[in-house]
Amino acid sequence: MRPNKIKQMWREKKTATMGWLSVGHSFTAEVMARQGGFDSLCVDLQHGTSEWNNVLSMLQAISQTDVTPFVRVNWNNPNDIMRALDLGAYGIIVPLINNAKEAAAAVAACRFPPVGFRSNGPIRAAQYGGSDYVANANDEIIVMAMIETKEGLANLDAICATPGLDAVYIGPADLSFALGMPPRGDNPDPLHMATCDKILAAAHKAGIKCVMHCASGAFAGGALKRGFDMVMVTSDISCMLAGVKREMAELKAKSA
Template identity: 35%
Template sequence: MTSAADIRSTLRHGRSSIGAWLTLPSPELAECLAGCGFDWLAVDMEHGAIGIETAGRVFIAAERHGVAPFARLPSADPYLARRLLDQGCQGLIVPVVESAEDFRAFASHCLYPPAGKRGVGLSRGNQFGDSFDTMLNHFQPLLVPQIETRAGVAAAAAIAALPMVDALFLGPYDLSASLGQAGNFATPAFADAMAEVRHACAEAGKAAGIHQVAPVLDGLEARKEEGFRLIAFGTDAQAIRHVFAPLKA
C-alpha cells in the first residue's frame, strides 16, 4: 500500500503526487476512485457529508487498492485527528491554518511520544497490535496545513519551516474570498498570494499543494506547470456532474 512515507519521499524528490477527493458518504464510490490510479484519497470532513464511521470504511476501500487514505479535517481538532489516525489515516489536511505555533500545538497530538503526545493504544491503525511497535517507532502521518486566508499567507513561511510540515495546501476559493473577490482567481492580489505561498514552500524545501476542482486534465497539467506537486484532482461529485452535464444542454 502507498504510505505516508512513500508520498513524503515522492514530494521530497520533486515529483508530483495526485489524490482523489471524496465528499459523498459512499465506500463503494471511494473504491471506484481508488481504482483509478491515484496515490491518495482524501475524505473531506469539512465540506463533505462524511462522518468518522464512514471515513473508516472509506479507508478500508482505499487500502484495498493500495491507495493512501487521507482526511481533510473540519478544523484543527486534535482529538478527531487522533481518532482518524487510529482508524488508519495516513495524512491530514488541516483547514485555515494561520499560525505556526498553533499548528505546532495541533501536530503534537498527531505524533507519538517523545516527538508529540498522541495517545497510545491498540486500534485498526496498528492492526490491533500486530504492527504496534512499527507504528509507534516509525509512523509519522503526512501533515499538510491549508493556507486560505490573508493571515495564512502572511504566516506561510513560518508554517512551512516547521519540521513536521510536509506541504502547504493552498485553498483557492477561501483565499479568493479572504482577498475580497470570492471565486475570482485572476486578480493581482490572488496571483501575489499564490506566489508568496509557493515561495515559502520553495524556501523551506516543502511541496506546494492545491485542489484542481474542475476534473479536466488540462487544468491538472497547468497546476503542475505552476509548481504544485501535491494536487487533489476533482471531487467525486464534480466528476459525476462533469460527465453528465451535457445532458442539460
C-alpha cells in the same frame, strides 16, 4: 511499517495527485480509488457529506488499492486528528491555519511522544500500517496546514518554518475570500495566482512541499508546471455532475 507512497514520491522528486471524496460512502471511495491516476484520496470531513461513521469504511475501501488515504479534518482539533490517524489515515489536512502556533499544534497531534502528544491507540492503523506502526508512524504520516486566511498569509513564513510540517495546502475558495474576491476554484485572477505562487515559494524556501487544490485536470496540469508538488485534481461529486451534464447534453443534441 507500510511506506507512505506520497513521501516516497517526494523523496524521488516526483509530483503526486490527489482525488477528493465529498460523498460519504465506501462504494464511492472504492470506485474513485480503482480508476487509476490518483496517488492519494482525501476523505473530506470539513465540507463533504462524510460523518465519522463513514470514515472507517471509506478508508478500508481505499486501502484495497495502492492509493494513499488522507483525511481533511473539520478543524484543528487534536481529538479528531488522532481519531482519523487511528482509523488508518496516512495524511492529515488541517484547514484554516492562521499562525505557527496553530500549525505546531496540528503537527504535535500527528506525532507520538516525545515528538508530539498523539495518544497511543492505532486500533486499525496498525492493521493497515503494520505491527511496527507506532515505532515508525512519526516518519511516515504526512501533516499539511491549509493556507487560506488573511492571518495565514500574514504569517506564511512562520507557518512554513514549523518543525515537522510536511506541506502547506492551498484552499483556493477561502483564499479568494481572504483576497476580497468571490470564492471559486481554479481562480485565474492575477492576484490570486500570484498569491498562490507566493505560498509555493515560501514553502520551498522552508524546505517543505506545497499542494494546490484544483477543480479540473487542466488547471491542475498548469499548477504542476508552476512547480507545485501535488495537485488535487477533481472530486467524486464533480465527476458525477460533469458526467450527467455531458450525457444530457448529448441526448439533447442527438434528439433535436
